[in-house]
Amino acid sequence: MKTAFVTGGTGFIGLNLIEALLREGWKVTALHRPTSDLSYLGKMQVQLVSGSITQRESLEKAMPPGVEVVFHLAGDTSLWHKRNAAQTLNNVTGTCNMLQVALAKGAGCFVHTSSIAAWGKVNGPLHEEVTQNGGNSWVNYEKTKWAAEQAALQMAGRDMKVVVMNPASVIGPYDRNTWGRVFFAMKSHHLPFVPPGTNSFIHVKELVKAYLAAVDVARDGERFLLGGINAPVGDFIAEVAHLLGKKPPPTVPAWLFGPLGRCAGKLMALGPASNGQPLLTPETIEMATRRYEVDSTKAQSRLGVQLLPLQQCARDCFDWLVQQRLL
Numbered sequence: 001m002k003t004a005f006v007t008g009g010t011g012f013i014g015l016n017l018i019e020a021l022l023r024e025g026w027k028v029t030a031l032h033r034p035t036s037d038l039s040y041l042g043k044m045q046v047q048l049v050s051g052s053i054t055q056r057e058s059l060e061k062a063m064p065p066g067v068e069v070v071f072h073l074a075g076d077t078s079l080w081h082k083r084n085a086a087q088t089l090n091n092v093t094g095t096c097n098m099l100q101v102a103l104a105k106g107a108g109c110f111v112h113t114s115s116i117a118a119w120g121k122v123n124g125p126l127h128e129e130v131t132q133n134g135g136n137s138w139v140n141y142e143k144t145k146w147a148a149e150q151a152a153l154q155m156a157g158r159d160m161k162v163v164v165m166n167p168a169s170v171i172g173p174y175d176r177n178t179w180g181r182v183f184f185a186m187k188s189h190h191l192p193f194v195p196p197g198t199n200s201f202i203h204v205k206e207l208v209k210a211y212l213a214a215v216d217v218a219r220d221g222e223r224f225l226l227g228g229i230n231a232p233v234g235d236f237i238a239e240v241a242h243l244l245g246k247k248p249p250p251t252v253p254a255w256l257f258g259p260l261g262r263c264a265g266k267l268m269a270l271g272p273a274s275n276g277q278p279l280l281t282p283e284t285i286e287m288a289t290r291r292y293e294v295d296s297t298k299a300q301s302r303l304g305v306q307l308l309p310l311q312q313c314a315r316d317c318f319d320w321l322v323q324q325r326l327l
Helices: 014-021 056-062 083-106 139-153 178-186 203-215 233-244 253-264 264-272 282-288 297-303 310-323
Strands: 003-007 027-032 046-052 070-073 109-113 160-167 170-172 198-202 220-228 227-230
Touching: 003 046, 027 056, 046 056, 046 109, 070 083, 083 109, 083 139, 083 203, 083 310, 109 139, 109 170, 109 203, 139 160, 170 203, 170 253, 170 310, 178 233, 178 310, 198 203, 198 253, 198 297, 203 220, 203 297, 220 282, 220 297, 227 233
Parallel strands: 003 027, 003 070, 027 046, 070 109, 109 160, 160 220, 170 198
Antiparallel strands: 198 227
């Protein structure tokens, strides 16, 4: 029986990954903070261990020796400068702690969850060989994801294989706090306009399939961009509107988002906060105007990733939210 140690198991992607691991017969140990909501993870057949990626001693106690694969998904996705210090601690220090403990414990493989954010702002199609600019970004999320990825790649060439995964926009079941927020915002009439950017949307089921494939086929120090359908953000929001039986809001041109960003303090009234973060901040507005075009050829050919339709991504997220009586 294969063994896995998973961080971020109470999160959207983590829950989907653990379900996939269990279906494949893995023995899973899942790390959670003492304050974590275990309403979903607690129902799965996993060994729960309490600790924090920012506290190395707790990781040393929690991680079993000789685990075959460490899947590191825990991180801080905040796009609000008031949380920069905590985000740096979680994303950079936390990742370094995980890498050091995993190596010391004799883990065979470390699968690190980075993001397309590690590239920062780039022009043109994005693929693995494009130079990353995340380290120079004023958006702390991009800067910390870049720094954490660099820390992971520096561990390559030792006794533990390191693989870096760079997801784009992930959609699907268990999503309440990322793209799932769009459903809540639209239902409560807190989404008066659509940002003008484009993104790459991947179904969470395809993403976790890629994680499992990477354990076997990826080389030490290799990374994979995990995008999906490249489309305007407005296309996704139109799908959300359709599922909710509402008229999609208009798209606001990019030139208007600059003034909105400078007035972000006033924008807290435009939508409900998630864990205390405003729906719109200068950082979210900056990234909402980006035009991402992700080339997922490598993930398709090496990991078997399929580009599922945007309609299916939105529908599966919607169906889960309805099933859980969250909508």
